[in-house]
Amino acid sequence: MKVFTVARLKPGETKITIEKNQLRILDKSYEFDVILDEQTQQDELYVGLNIGQLLEQFKNGISQVVFCYGQTGSGKTYTVNQLIPMILPQILESKFEISFSVLQIYNEKILDMLYKQQLKLRYKNNEFVPENLTKFICHSQEELVKLYNKANKNRIINSHQLNDFSSRSHCIYTFHGQTTDLQCEFNIVDLAGSERLNQTKVQQIQESVEINKSLFYLRQVIQNLADKVQQIPYRQSKLTSLLKKSLNGKSNVVMVICLNPSDDNLLQCQQSAQYGVKARQIILQPEQQQDDQQRQIRELKQQIVNLEQQLKIAQNTIKSLKQNQQNQLVQQQQNSIQMEQINQINNLLGQNKKLRDQMQHINEQNFALSQLNHQMQNENQDLRDKINIFEEIISEDLKKNKDPFRKDWVELFQGEGSNYLEIIINKLQYYKQLQVKYNNEKILLNPIHQTVKNSRNQRSFSIGKREFKF
Numbered sequence: 174m175k176v177f178t179v180a181r182l183k184p185g186e187t188k189i190t191i192e193k194n195q196l197r198i199l200d201k202s203y204e205f206d207v208i209l210d211e212q213t214q215q216d217e218l219y220v221g222l223n224i225g226q227l228l229e230q231f232k233n234g235i236s237q238v239v240f241c242y243g244q245t246g247s248g249k250t251y252t253v254n255q256l257i258p259m260i261l262p263q264i265l266e267s268k269f270e271i272s273f274s275v276l277q278i279y280n281e282k283i284l285d286m287l288y289k290q291q292l293k294l295r296y297k298n299n300e301f302v303p304e305n306l307t308k309f310i311c312h313s314q315e316e317l318v319k320l321y322n323k324a325n326k327n328r329i330i331n332s333h334q335l336n337d338f339s340s341r342s343h344c345i346y347t348f349h350g351q352t353t354d355l356q357c358e359f360n361i362v363d364l365a366g367s368e369r370l371n372q373t374k375v376q377q378i379q380e381s382v383e384i385n386k387s388l389f390y391l392r393q394v395i396q397n398l399a400d401k402v403q404q405i406p407y408r409q410s411k412l413t414s415l416l417k418k419s420l421n422g423k424s425n426v427v428m429v430i431c432l433n434p435s436d437d438n439l440l441q442c443q444q445s446a447q448y449g450v451k452a453r454q455i456i457l458q459p460e461q462q463q464d465d466q467q468r469q470i471r472e473l474k475q476q477i478v479n480l481e482q483q484l485k486i487a488q489n490t491i492k493s494l495k496q497n498q499q500n501q502l503v504q505q506q507q508n509s510i511q512m513e514q515i516n517q518i519n520n521l522l523g524q525n526k527k528l529r530d531q532m533q534h535i536n537e538q539n540f541a542l543s544q545l546n547h548q549m550q551n552e553n554q555d556l557r558d559k560i561n562i563f564e565e566i567i568s569e570d571l572k573k574n575k576d577p578f579r580k581d582w583v584e585l586f587q588g589e590g591s592n593y594l595e596i597i598i599n600k601l602q603y604y605k606q607l608q609v610k611y612n613n614e615k616i617l618l619n620p621i622h623q624t625v626k627n628s629r630n631q632r633s634f635s636i637g638k639r640e641f642k643f
């Protein structure tokens with residue numbers, strides 16, 4: 174897509190001829206997309222400039238810029254004045270919030286036409302922006318008309334030799350469209366007239382020098398854009414700086430070449446037409462402009478949402494960690510209680526084992542004791558039997574007056590003594606020892622009483638109820 178170029182002829186006698194979209198000026202031909210002759214009416218201007226389509230594109234967020242270029246008195250302001258009233262009612266019929274601003278560049282100074290103040294140019298986000306430019310938000314056509322008239326009233330107009338109502342400044346009318354995420358502009362640029370210096374009064378020379386200088390730089394920018402030169406010298410003038418965003422290829426551009434076709438202006442017409450032809454070579458790729466500020470706000474808002482979500486997750490994590498910590502504490506307490514219980518159980522088991530060992534030992538002792546008891550009882554019984562036998566024998570012997578210490582008794586207790594008395598004493602000692610060993614338990618039925626010595630140094634002992642003295 175290229176810059177759309179339109180040639181518009183001001184009414185008047187002329188030698189310029191039109192063949193389809195070719196303009197013949199003197200010996201040269203110039204091709205345009207559309208040529209509007211001197212008879213063109215306002216509605217035909219609307220169609221010729223394709224305004225309906227420009228407005229549609231604007232409503233889709235694509236910026237538009239219409240330049241009116243030409244020598245002084247060629248009908249630039251006339252064209253702009255026809256154009257803007259046709260745009261006003263329709264531009265409000267969009268999804269955008271519309272605000273309106275007007276600025277002019279006069280002697281390289283930028284002036285706010287709605288607030289009458291000089292503005293500074295600031296380089297921001299790769300663009301030149303007039304600082305503090307007044308933008309009035311408009312909701313009705315009447316508001317827009319009022320502002321438009323106010324701006325025109327403030328515009329610096331000077332009478333000079335060539336045009337009694339010549340505008341000596343470049344003027345940029347801008348409709349700003351803004352949605353939450355898109356911003357676009359519809360710019361109408363009424364350039365100051367190019368003229369030859371020798372045709373101007375001396376006191377207006379400074380104005381003309383500045384105008385011609387800025388138009389020269391604009392021509393240079395357009396030449397470089399057409400030739401696809403990498404470095405475009407936008408910074409050389411306020412005009413080219415401000416038009417950078419319109420000419421950077423992302424906006425749709427319409428160039429209206431206004432021609433005053435009278436005979437003494439034919440060379441000027443050739444220069445202007447040549448300018449249009451050059452502009453027609455510029456390649457454009459119009460696209461929607463994201464509102465960087467809004468985009469940043471949106472991104473920041475999204476970041477806030479993300480951070481809030483992360484915060485929530487972190488809070489939940491902390492909560493569950495605390496819960497876990499508490500659970501762990503409870504678990505630890507339970508574990509220590511369980512450990513204590515286990516230790517107690519182990520202690521009890523240890524004690525139990527000791528007790529069982531003791532029990533086992535006691536059982537073994539009991540078993541040994543019962544065996545010993547059994548053995549003692551047997552021995553006791555044996556002894557009783559022997560004592561009974563002794564008693565019988567002794568009583569028999571006593572009856573028969575026989576010596577009770579007979580040798581045959583000793584045979585009965587073989588190995589336990591050499592005589593009856595020794596045998597009895599040994600047995601008594603043995604039973605004593607057993608009594609001491611087994612805690613004086615009366616496990617023995619001791620029928621034999623201890624021997625004692627009497628005053629006559631007689632020893633006696635008793636067996637059962639009997640007493641023996643010797």
Ligand SMILES: Nc1ncnc2c1ncn2[C@@H]1O[C@H](COP(=O)(O)OP(=O)(O)OP(=O)(O)O)[C@@H](O)[C@H]1O
Pocket residue numbers: 182183184211243244245246247248249250251252336338339340341364365366367431
């Ligand atoms: N198409 C047209 N039909 C009728 N009159 C026109 C037309 N174009 C321009 N004129 C008249 O020509 C005169 C100069 O036009 P205009 O002021 O628009 O020129 P200009 O290019 O803006 O000049 P300057 O650059 O000096 O401001 C005005 O009186 C205007 O009414």
